[in-house]
Amino acid sequence: MVSRDYLEQEAKNMNNEEKVERLRALIEESENIVFFGGAGVSTESGIPDFRSPNGLYSQHYKYPPEYMLSHTFYANHTAEFYDFYRNKMLFLEAKPNDAHKVLARLEEAGKLKAVVTQNIDGLHQAAGSQNVLELHGSVHRNYCTGCGKFYPLSFILEADGIPTCECGEGVRPDVVLYEEGLDYKTMQDAARFIREADMLIVGGTSLVVYPAAGLIRDYRGSKLVLINKGATAYDEKANLAIRGKIGETLKNAWPEG
Numbered sequence: 134m135v136s137r138d139y140l141e142q143e144a145k146n147m148n149n150e151e152k153v154e155r156l157r158a159l160i161e162e163s164e165n166i167v168f169f170g171g172a173g174v175s176t177e178s179g180i181p182d183f184r185s186p187n188g189l190y191s192q193h194y195k196y197p198p199e200y201m202l203s204h205t206f207y208a209n210h211t212a213e214f215y216d217f218y219r220n221k222m223l224f225l226e227a228k229p230n231d232a233h234k235v236l237a238r239l240e241e242a243g244k245l246k247a248v249v250t251q252n253i254d255g256l257h258q259a260a261g262s263q264n265v266l267e268l269h270g271s272v273h274r275n276y277c278t279g280c281g282k283f284y285p286l287s288f289i290l291e292a293d294g295i296p297t298c299e300c301g302e303g304v305r306p307d308v309v310l311y312e313e314g315l316d317y318k319t320m321q322d323a324a325r326f327i328r329e330a331d332m333l334i335v336g337g338t339s340l341v342v343y344p345a346a347g348l349i350r351d352y353r354g355s356k357l358v359l360i361n362k363g364a365t366a367y368d369e370k371a372n373l374a375i376r377g378k379i380g381e382t383l384k385n386a387w388p389e390g
């Protein structure tokens with residue numbers, strides 16, 4: 134039997150086409166795959182990420198985007214927060230791309246057990262994925278900070294200024310803002326799925342937003358695949374690192390039919 138070390142060394146010398154072929158073979162032999170992704174998964178759907186050259190962080194606003202998406206800003210400049218949020222965080226026309234679709238097909242085929250995402254756009258569910266763990270929440274869920282009543286996205290969009298519940302309190306998106314903690318159970322579940330996975334595919338994430346990025350350390354297997362346009366701090370730790378577009382890469386590795 135060929136050792137994993139040898140395969141890894143060999144993978145480093147492969148061209149992109151050969152790497153995609155290796156990815157295909159790894160998916161083929163796996164039956165407990167977990168996918169862990171970020172904003173880069175949705176750029177092929179037209180939603181900008183944060184840290185790419187044309188991402189949100191390279192555009193110019195009155196305040197830095199991290200601050201405009203922080204709990205402090207939400208609490209102290211609520212009307213401005215909603216202005217920014219409605220204009221820059223909501224992409225109603227976006228449709229699932231090949232990355233979302235391939236992952237949904239892998240789940241349907243019984244190979245993939247969970248999608249763990251840092252995204253808040255709901256595109257994995259729109260593609261048909263069932264088990265999606267949303268570490269940073271979802272723009273599709275909104276709740277009253279007073280009585281807890283839930284509201285759909287349309288409520289935020291249609292409200293004039295600050296969305297207000299019938300009880301008189303503010304309604305806010307169920308998304309994790311900077312300075313806020315992640316949902317404990319979602320993190321625990323994500324860590325468990327990753328720990329038990331026989332293959333972990335990580336893609337479209339700069340892996341710099343913690344604690345989410347730390348989840349990758351829970352993986353114990355020897356099939357850690359990284360698919361990203363830019364370099365990440367984990368490239369050297371991956372058993373297979375593919376530099377490219379995630380939708381294109383996954384579709385080439387696992388075409389329909």
Ligand code: NAD
Nearest residue numbers: 171172173182183184251252253337338339362363378379
């Ligand atoms: P990030 O912006 O820090 O990094 C995105 C990474 O994806 C980069 O390394 C980039 O090179 C790569 N990338 C971009 N397009 C790609 C493609 N087509 N194929 C492969 N790789 C691609 O994003 P992050 O690591 O997810 O962290 C940022 C935070 O921003 C997350 O918490 C996330 O919740 C939030 N966010 C979410 C959305 C969304 O819901 N769609 C959009 C922007 C930001």
